[in-house]
Amino acid sequence: MTxxxxxxxxxxxxxxxxxxxxxxxxxxxxxPVTVVGPIVTSKFENPHATITVKGADKTWxxxxxxxxxxxxxxxxxxxxxxGQNVSAYGYPSTVEKDEMRAERITVDGKTFELR
Amino acid sequence: MTHEAPAIFVALEQxxxxxxxxxxxxxxxxxxxxxxxxxVFFVGAVAVMDVRLLGGLAMTAPGPLLSRARGFAxxxxxxxxxxxxxxxxxxxxxxxxxxxxxLKAALVGAGLVNVxxxxxxxxxxxxxxxxxxxMPARARIAGLLSLVIWVAVAACGRSIAYx
Numbered sequence: 001m002t003x004x005x006x007x008x009x010x011x012x013x014x015x016x017x018x019x020x021x022x023x024x025x026x027x028x029x030x031x032p033v034t035v036v037g038p039i040v041t042s043k044f045e046n047p048h049a050t051i052t053v054k055g056a057d058k059t060w061x062x063x064x065x066x067x068x069x070x071x072x073x074x075x076x077x078x079x080x081x082x083g084q085n086v087s088a089y090g091y092p093s094t095v096e097k098d099e100m101r102a103e104r105i106t107v108d109g110k111t112f113e114l115r
Numbered sequence: 116m117t118h119e120a121p122a123i124f125v126a127l128e129q130x131x132x133x134x135x136x137x138x139x140x141x142x143x144x145x146x147x148x149x150x151x152x153x154x155v156f157f158v159g160a161v162a163v164m165d166v167r168l169l170g171g172l173a174m175t176a177p178g179p180l181l182s183r184a185r186g187f188a189x190x191x192x193x194x195x196x197x198x199x200x201x202x203x204x205x206x207x208x209x210x211x212x213x214x215x216x217x218l219k220a221a222l223v224g225a226g227l228v229n230v231x232x233x234x235x236x237x238x239x240x241x242x243x244x245x246x247x248x249x250m251p252a253r254a255r256i257a258g259l260l261s262l263v264i265w266v267a268v269a270a271c272g273r274s275i276a277y278x
Contacts, residue, residue: 025276026277046137071140
């Protein structure tokens with residue numbers, strides 16, 4: 001039983017590291033967009049961090065990565081804080097209006113890959 | 116989303132409980148893994164029961180085998196319900212209007228109705244059968260429906276994020 005519990009715990013850790021929540025299926029990869037502007041709201045939350053960005057044309061909701069991946073890539077809560085200027089390259093949602101999923105973001109000249 | 120979720124789901128998503136799930140670095144991923152681990156145990160136990168009802172594993176008496184597997188299935192179902200509620204709460208207003216989630220919820224309902232019908236209409240008769248006996252048709256139908264419904268539930272679950 002002890003061995004079983006230890007094995008299960010190990011499995012949960014390994015699987016947890018490999019787990020990604022969303023597919024990219026509901027985003028239009030054929031029409032990538034780059035949204036540049038100040039961050040208006042910022043949520044460093046699971047299943048994905050999200051920011052809203054005041055772009056040139058409209059305010060976009062930009063879906064980022066799960067918080068653990070954001071942190072491990074260096075895109076911490078401070079990096080995506082309200083007021084920071086961001087450039088987000090990604091794909092517009094085919095489901096939600098004015099939402100896009102970022103492939104990568106650039107803040108202060110540093111680029112963070114989010115896939 | 117193209118249309119608004121009912122207020123109860125918006126309230127759930129905005130609750131302190133759901134906010135805590137979103138803000139924890141590990142709760143959501145842990146529930147995600149727990150949901151799948153529970154699913155593995157559930158489908159494993161259910162497959163043993165369904166195969167027996169369909170006439171496989173016929174060298175064993177159905178009564179003890181089914182009752183043993185049922186224990187695993189019920190425990191795993193509870194695990195899925197708890198972890199599923201955690202996952203659902205974090206994004207309740209989006210999931211409630213997601214067509215694949217709605218299909219999944221309906222299929223879970225159908226699966227539970229199938230269980231209830233079997234329990235009331237066939238379980239006692241099946242439990243008395245000796246090894247190798249022919250299964251009554253209603254037990255075989257319940258086994259086939261169960262297998263199809265629960266696999267479809269799992270497929271829907273994995274597909275929610277893509278719609």
